[in-house]
Amino acid sequence: MSTAAQRFLQDAAVKSADLMHREVIRRGMDSYDAAHLKGRARIKDWEAARQKCQEIKREAINHLDRYLLQFEEKVIARGGHVYWAANSEEACSYVKNLAARFGVRTVVKSKSMVTEEIHLSPALEQAGIKVWETDLGEFIVQLRNEPPYHIVTPAMHLNRGQIAQLFREKLDPAIASDDPRDLMAVARRKLREAFFAAEMGISGANFLVADAGVIAISTNEGNGRLCTSLPRIHVVVTGIEKVIPRLEDLAVLWPVLATSGTGQGITTYGTLIGGPRRAGEVDGAEEFHVVLVDNGRSQLLADAEQREVLHCIRCGACLNICPVFRHVGGHTYGTTYPGPIGSVLTPHLNSIKEFKHLSYASSLCGACTSVCPVKINLHHHLLQNRRNATEAGATKSSERMMFRAWRSAMLHPRIYALGGWSMRKALRILYGLGLAGSILDPMRVWNRYRSPVPLPSESFRAIWRKDRKQDRRKNLGAN
Amino acid sequence: MQRKVSLFIPCFVDQLLPQVAVDTVKVLRRLGYGVDYPEDQTCCGQPAFNTGYWDEARPCAEHFVRVFKHADAVVCPSGSCATMVRTFYADLLASSSLREDALALASRTFELSEFLVKVAAVTQVGATFPHTVTYHASCHGLRELKLRDEPLQLLRQVNGLTLIEMVRSEECCGFGGTFAAKFPDISGAMGNSKAENVAATGAEFVTAIDPSCLLHLEGILGKRQAPTRTIHLASILAHESRTNEAQKDESLPQERP
Numbered sequence: 249m250s251t252a253a254q255r256f257l258q259d260a261a262v263k264s265a266d267l268m269h270r271e272v273i274r275r276g277m278d279s280y281d282a283a284h285l286k287g288r289a290r291i292k293d294w295e296a297a298r299q300k301c302q303e304i305k306r307e308a309i310n311h312l313d314r315y316l317l318q319f320e321e322k323v324i325a326r327g328g329h330v331y332w333a334a335n336s337e338e339a340c341s342y343v344k345n346l347a348a349r350f351g352v353r354t355v356v357k358s359k360s361m362v363t364e365e366i367h368l369s370p371a372l373e374q375a376g377i378k379v380w381e382t383d384l385g386e387f388i389v390q391l392r393n394e395p396p397y398h399i400v401t402p403a404m405h406l407n408r409g410q411i412a413q414l415f416r417e418k419l420d421p422a423i424a425s426d427d428p429r430d431l432m433a434v435a436r437r438k439l440r441e442a443f444f445a446a447e448m449g450i451s452g453a454n455f456l457v458a459d460a461g462v463i464a465i466s467t468n469e470g471n472g473r474l475c476t477s478l479p480r481i482h483v484v485v486t487g488i489e490k491v492i493p494r495l496e497d498l499a500v501l502w503p504v505l506a507t508s509g510t511g512q513g514i515t516t517y518g519t520l521i522g523g524p525r526r527a528g529e530v531d532g533a534e535e536f537h538v539v540l541v542d543n544g545r546s547q548l549l550a551d552a553e554q555r556e557v558l559h560c561i562r563c564g565a566c567l568n569i570c571p572v573f574r575h576v577g578g579h580t581y582g583t584t585y586p587g588p589i590g591s592v593l594t595p596h597l598n599s600i601k602e603f604k605h606l607s608y609a610s611s612l613c614g615a616c617t618s619v620c621p622v623k624i625n626l627h628h629h630l631l632q633n634r635r636n637a638t639e640a641g642a643t644k645s646s647e648r649m650m651f652r653a654w655r656s657a658m659l660h661p662r663i664y665a666l667g668g669w670s671m672r673k674a675l676r677i678l679y680g681l682g683l684a685g686s687i688l689d690p691m692r693v694w695n696r697y698r699s700p701v702p703l704p705s706e707s708f709r710a711i712w713r714k715d716r717k718q719d720r721r722k723n724l725g726a727n
Numbered sequence: 728m729q730r731k732v733s734l735f736i737p738c739f740v741d742q743l744l745p746q747v748a749v750d751t752v753k754v755l756r757r758l759g760y761g762v763d764y765p766e767d768q769t770c771c772g773q774p775a776f777n778t779g780y781w782d783e784a785r786p787c788a789e790h791f792v793r794v795f796k797h798a799d800a801v802v803c804p805s806g807s808c809a810t811m812v813r814t815f816y817a818d819l820l821a822s823s824s825l826r827e828d829a830l831a832l833a834s835r836t837f838e839l840s841e842f843l844v845k846v847a848a849v850t851q852v853g854a855t856f857p858h859t860v861t862y863h864a865s866c867h868g869l870r871e872l873k874l875r876d877e878p879l880q881l882l883r884q885v886n887g888l889t890l891i892e893m894v895r896s897e898e899c900c901g902f903g904g905t906f907a908a909k910f911p912d913i914s915g916a917m918g919n920s921k922a923e924n925v926a927a928t929g930a931e932f933v934t935a936i937d938p939s940c941l942l943h944l945e946g947i948l949g950k951r952q953a954p955t956r957t958i959h960l961a962s963i964l965a966h967e968s969r970t971n972e973a974q975k976d977e978s979l980p981q982e983r984p
Contacts, residue, residue: 257910264916571899575916609910611903611917612777613866631815634779643779651775651783658738658769658787668742693908697915698946701743708736708745712764 252582253605259580260609269405273574276404280568283511290513291503301504302623304497305559308458308489312549312558315458315491316540322461326523328536336366339541343368343450343483344375346537350481352377352447356439358465358472359383360452361399361562362541363485365584365597368450380442382471384435391418397578399585400509400564405577439471449475449533453486454505454561456538460495462522463538466505466515473519482521482533488540489549489558501561508563508621544597554629557596559622560589566616566626572609581606588616592629600633601642607633665709672703679703731761733798735836737808738770740938747938750965751804751839754852757965758843767794773811776819778905785823788816792825792832800846801836804961806868806936809838814871838868839961840936844877850884855968857887860958861930863921863944864897865937878936878960885963891928898924902943918947925955932958 263269288294308315320330333339347355355377357363369379369390381390385402389395391414396402403411412426415434423434451472453463463484465472476482492501498518506512525532549555567573567587578586583594583603591606607630616626637643657663678689685695694701706714732755736748755762772787791812795801803809813836816829823829843849862882868874882890901907901917921944925933933948933955935941941957948955 257912260910261912264912270916270920571901571917571920572913575913575920608778608906609913611866611899611901611906611914613899613903614870615866615897615899618870631777631779634777635781636779638779638781647778648780651778651780654775655783655786658772659790661767661769664738664769668738672742693911694946696911697918697950698943699949701942701946704743704745706745708741708748709764709766711745711749713766 250602250605252602255582256580256605256609259582260576263577263580264575269577270575272405272407273577276401277568277574280511284507284565284568285511287507287511287513291507297500297504298621298623300500301561301621302559304492304501305561305622306556308492309549309555309558311493312488312491315493316456316488318458319456319461319491320538320540323523323536323538326461326526326536328523328538330538330540333366333539333541333543335543336541339366339485339539339543340368340371342537342539343485344371346481346483346535347372347375347377347448350447350535352481354442354446355379355448355450356382356442356446356471356475356479357386358449358451358467358475359386359402360450360485361396361584362452362487363450364396366485366541366543368485380439380446382439382442382469382475383467384432384469384471387435387439388414391415395579395584397586398564398567399562399587400567405579443474443478446475446479448481448483449477449479450483450485451476453484453490453538455498455501456486456491457495457498457520458491458493460520460522462495462520464498464502465519465521466502466517467519468510468512468516470517473517476519476521476533477531480533481535481537482524484521484536484538485541486538488542488545489560504621505561505563508561508565508619548593548596551596553632554592554596556624557589557592557629559624560593561622562589563621565619565621569615569619570610571613571615572611576609588626588630589624592624592626592633595633595637600637600640604633604637604642607637665707668707672705672707675700676703730759730799731763732800732802732842733795734762734764735768735771735795735801735803735808735812736764737803737805737938739942740805744938744942744959747804747959747961750959750961751802753965754839754843754854754961755802757853758847758849760847763798765794765798771808771811772819773808773815774904776811776815781819785819788819788829789823789825792816792820792829795832795836796828798832798835800842801832802839802842803836804839804936804959805938806838806865806872806874807939809836809841810867810871812836838872838874838936840868840878840881841872841874843964844880850880852881852884852964854884854964854966855886856963856966858932859889859891859928859930860932860934860963861891861893861925861928861955862896863893863900863925863933863935863940865935865940866899868936869897874936878934881960881964882934885966886968888963891930893924893928893930893933895921895924900940900944902939904939907943914943915947918943919951922947922951922953926953928955930955932956932963934958934960934963936960 388403397405408426455464524536573587595603614627772784775784820829900921901914907914945957
């Protein structure tokens, strides 16, 4: 078992038994559920909107090369720069070198999961640069030295009491109130200083619009606009799969993203940026750089069966509805992207050997697929990941042996029937001796959380056969 | 001419929950169907398929297709196992010589409530069940076979039955096949969350169209010593009025020891 898998099992055991954690998450998710339902009702035909979004993303992903080049050309024509990073290292180096070239000492960041994925902040901090997360949730988890708990709501695992305590420790021991508005005011004062000091602003992008050559960002706190307009340099770090063909596609993608992400009709700020400040313009960065991160994505693009995973617009809806996520929480996954999309994606971005367990850590209930706004068949991709893991020989040999034996039995009805009969018989004897749950009990894992399964003396096939033999069909309800 | 159906009884129902199969036969016969049970059937292959062992699952699926190839209609008292045939055989047997047979068979395979409501066009099956019941929407039936209302339509027509809605009735109970064995803590926690929602209804019984969910839930409820019992939809539909009210109804799940 990989170390990541071992840690997952341990953390999952702790978190799924942590009732306080479950209560905090339940409360957060309940309010999301209500807002999401209301938001969906505002859209005249939600299914048609999903369909449209899926078509847009499919077109974009199937012609990724063309649309990315179109985007690049427009940005360069306006005086911006585009850098193609094959992996995390290349992306981090580019940003670090840029910072060195312009003598950057302070960076402000708006929320970006790709920068988490490539570990950009630690790379910059190693170079002696102070990095400020300016999204309130990200700011909170940064103060706690934690990764985001959730891709949309990074601090959803904390209540206001915990946040007040954190602010007292890290920002101002005089904070007396745990009123969210007061706490927000403290964060805002602190972050304003950072905004004015920063020479570089780093943002992600929700979409890269090919025909207009602009990036599109949705935020709620206004920090995104400060990050992208106040500092001299604006760096956009984003995945290559974020490109969409046309500006008009935002007309459906923006509201669908907002609805799926938070239940809002539209996020508070929708920002489009296509290059550095031009002559006569009053604001905007002097330098505009877009770092297009591949980091395993083109490999996924080459996989016709699973390519659609790149449709993801990172709304977080699959996390919110996932019963596994609700019980183990975001940090347990130990990945940048938790929840169903993370379980599907991480084995591709990292390694299947190290992260295959996440594809198994699902009951395959399909709730994720039912809410995905771009209609990614998430739980079927989990099945495909599982198949890929066994084909790559990444599963335990004892498990393989067991399924081979199982197959042999299932191909021979008599062996199957005899096996079932003996198993029931053996368990009845074992349980008769009071050994349920003991080391001798092959069902002990089952019995840890459950009472033993029923062990009828006769299988259905035995009942059926007897019934036919005696031609006494009243048992089975014949008249 | 009598209409005929072939029974697809999932392996674990055959071995652990034979009453569900017996009750399925009762309901179908009461509605005038001739019922056949091909005795060479074993398992549809889902456990291996879901665990990633497609090469091990494939011969089982092919065996299944051979056994049921000539059936007019296949009826299964499990949304999950019906889904295996209906949805996943297309992937699993994509390059099998039995692919065409499998696809044809998939279109003739139905989960029980689906068969009753959509094929037989019956919602009143002549059952009496004077108890309070809450319904858990099993995932595969709900999301793969799109059976949201069919089981409820049947339950609403059962004489004497009082249906109590459960919060989060569409959230997974946490069984998930090998998931329950690989991640017992998560599966157990999910089961206990479901058990809390079941308890909050105060219903005497919780029912579903998937015996696997019920097997898991029965174990969870049993461990908690909860008063609510699990009962498969087929067993409710098979139930007829008691002849003697004072007599204990032996055909129902009894109180836990």
